Amino acid sequence: MPRLSAQMVERARDMIALYPHARSALIPLLHLAQEQDGWVTPEAMEHIAELLDLTPAEVRGTATFYDMLFLEPTGKYLVSICTNIACLLNGAYELLEHAEEKLGVKAGATTPDGNFTIEEVECIALCGSAPCLAVNWRFFGNVSNDGFDHLVDELAAGRLEGDVPPHGTLCRVRRAVGLVGGAPHDAVVEPVQEHTPVEEQH
Numbered sequence: 702m703p704r705l706s707a708q709m710v711e712r713a714r715d716m717i718a719l720y721p722h723a724r725s726a727l728i729p730l731l732h733l734a735q736e737q738d739g740w741v742t743p744e745a746m747e748h749i750a751e752l753l754d755l756t757p758a759e760v761r762g763t764a765t766f767y768d769m770l771f772l773e774p775t776g777k778y779l780v781s782i783c784t785n786i787a788c789l790l791n792g793a794y795e796l797l798e799h800a801e802e803k804l805g806v807k808a809g810a811t812t813p814d815g816n817f818t819i820e821e822v823e824c825i826a827l828c829g830s831a832p833c834l835a836v837n838w839r840f841f842g843n844v845s846n847d848g849f850d851h852l853v854d855e856l857a858a859g860r861l862e863g864d865v866p867p868h869g870t871l872c873r874v875r876r877a878v879g880l881v882g883g884a885p886h887d888a889v890v891e892p893v894q895e896h897t898p899v900e901e902q903h
């Protein structure tokens with residue numbers, strides 16, 4: 702199982718430099734590990750502990766606390782289908798059933814090719830466009846069965862990688878917004894536009 706690559710270590714060091722205390726970079730570094738492998742491996746946790754001068758147990762204690770960090774292999778695309786009240790009333794369970802049929806796996810499972818994991822989630826705050834889902838935390842509203850099929854086909858063909866990065870690193874972790882990792886401390890960094898969620902209109 703891999704530790705962080707040399708390129709990831711470089712990004713990690715840039716992130717650590719943003720904080721007065723190195724340990725404050727723990728969660729961003731866990732997301733980096735997840736971007737690299739799709740999940741946070743035990744070896745990556747040990748490596749992060751070394752980088753932050755923490756114990757592996759401290760790193761694991763944080764990694765196990767958060768739902769968005771995975772400690773076992775997860776699909777390249779995590780399809781999170783909301784079944785909370787607004788979505789439920791607009792066909793969320795029918796959509797979930799359709800998704801399971803289309804991908805051939807039940808919620809909680811990953812397709813054999815490792816491309817898609819389905820999960821059932823609570824409200825993702827897109828109630829006005831129910832039923833909705835997120836793929837790697839990018840949001841899609843008013844999703845019909847045909848729209849779902851189209852979305853999956855586009856993802857599988859690699860045509861949406863710009864909008865939906867594999868393994869779904871958050872734009873704040875990529876430092877695409879706010880302070881930029883590696884910038885000189887006295888540099889004035891203008892915030893840039895945060896990633897605009899894509900809404901599937903089918």
Ligand code: FES
Nearest residue numbers: 783788824827828
């Ligand atoms: S109920 Fe589905 S997004 Fe809120």
